[in-house]
Amino acid sequence: MNDNKSTTEPENIKKSQDGADSRRTFFKRFGIVGAAAAAGGAAIYAGLKYEESKPNHDFVKVLTADNKLVEVPRDQIKKIKLDEIRVKQQGRDGMAGRRWVMVIDLAKCRNARKCIQACQGAHHLRPYEYHINTLLMQESENTAPYYMPKPCQHCDNPPCVAVCPVDATFKRQDGIVLIDNERCIGCRFCVAACPYSARMFHWEEPLMVEGDKGKEYNIELNVPQKKGTVSKCLFSADRLREGKLPYCVSACPNGVYYFGDENQDAVTNGTTKETFSLSELLKINGGYHLMPELGTKPRVYYLPPKNRLFDVNDATANEKI
Amino acid sequence: MKRSYLFFLFIGLFVIRAPAQEWIVPAENGSKLSPFAFSDSTRMAGAVLYNLNCKSCHGDPGMNNVVKLVPLPPDPASAKMQGNSDGAIFYKAAEGRGTMPSFKNTLTASDTWRIISFIRGFNENYVQEIAKKLAPGASFxxxxxxxxxxxxxxxxxxxxxxxxxxxxxxxxxxxxxxxxxxxxxxxxxxxxxxxxxxxxxxxxxxxxxxxxxxxxxxxxxxxxxxxxxxxxxxxxxxAIGVPVYRPPLNQERALWNVGRKTPFWLLFTYFVCVLAVWGFIFYVMLQLRVLYKSDSINKS
Structure with missing residues (x-):
């Protein structure tokens, strides 16, 4: 360039004098610079966008279904909806090869009411809405009073199911009597038919109607509850599927409840988690059914209130305080 | 005078009540020590066990999100929990009291120690004391x-x-x-x-x-x-047991079962009744037709 400078100088002067030519070069240069700036800006912007969209590796600990603790990048988590039809069908079918059975030891019940609270918490019920009732019993004037928790008996010959006109309440292969609140029309035939008064009716909007809005209905938990339908004890069918004891059974502080599978001839105490042979437990303690003369064949056994060496009003005596 | 008497009675009741709420651990249990040293691997295993068995009431350690029960379950990172000796935590977890369930039949001793190692991870001042190794020949x-x-x-x-x-x-x-x-x-x-x-x-x-x-x-x-x-x-x-097969409980034909499991006697009675009613109607229609025919014959 420098070599050419001397030779081209007169031309340059000429050109600089020429207004049109200098404007053209100016615009030419301006165009190049402008295009470069635009391209650069676009590149920076694209880079910024890419940085934003890039996964940020923020890990979340997740417990898998088979109890393994794994880490997953936060942005990789996808919320999935439960397969509603499948969940509903497995709720109707029940668990194959099981026959759930509950044993209630009346000798140990002190009306601590923990079972009731756990049940109401799980099924979103008000403090005066019961799936389990605890009744104060006295056989005669001269015998000692005792408390009797009374959940649904999950009869093998359920009169409540027979009267349902819409197939909303049903018995499953594992013996649990459930109710589908989405089918129930609120006729309350089942409430009238049940000899154990185990069913309740939602006269008012359920307790957590706002919080449960949009939640998928779980037939094995009866949540969200629905106004104008019947609700009842479910033997905590959702917990059994996970291999856990029902809410009431594991909440009892006094070892009243035993729960297990009749096919395995074993029941586990909810408080001590000790496992016993069902047939032996019933034989040794003289287990019995409630109102067997009705032919309802309940799945709940009672052990008689023997050797109760504490006051009936002493609710906390066994809490080892 | 009378007021101060009531006041002292009130205070007196509290003094009597206070030790009753304390959870007294027998001395031989309180001094029990873990058989193994707490390490990262025991803490990791303890965290998994903690989440499965304890978290539902005691919440996340240090987050103070315990479930509101009476009495309140202590946060594992709190001074109340960390003030216990290793043996005391072990005893309380194993035996349980009131709403705190007993874990001696659900968790093995080693798993309980793993949970304690996880809990101790939230205490910077904690120095572990390990149980003395058994005499040679006594452990295997x-x-x-x-x-x-x-x-x-x-x-x-x-x-x-x-x-x-x-x-x-x-x-x-x-x-x-x-x-x-x-x-x-x-x-x-x-x-x-x-x-x-x-x-x-x-x-x-x-x-x-x-x-x-x-x-x-x-x-x-x-x-x-x-x-x-x-x-x-x-x-x-x-395969040492007696084979047990019991049919599903909703298999039998019964009044309470679904439509396709209707009892035979009900199906029979129903169809007989329906046929009888329809049969009667058809019979009447037939007789009317016979009457009508005989009438038209008479007219012709």
Missing amino acids: EQVKLSLVWMQENNIIQVAVSALKDRVRQPVAGAELKLFVKKYFGNLPVGEVQTTDNKGIALFHIPKSLPGDSAGIVRLLAKAVDETAFGEAKADTSM
């Missing part, structure tokens, strides 16, 4: 249990062996427990048995032991003394 390494089914006399034979001087040798005098695994817990079979000089203990199996539909039973054999034998156990399935 690489303990193995094996189960053999002796069908002719209904006995399960459990053989215990351990490494000693780099040679696998039978262990005599080991106390063993045998369980059958059930859906919610382990059912003990018979009493605790002690191994003989050949390292063998025998458990009599009841003849009516129910198995699944093929008679398969899951057996679990464990050493009672975890400090000497570690977590040695044998977990096997064997």
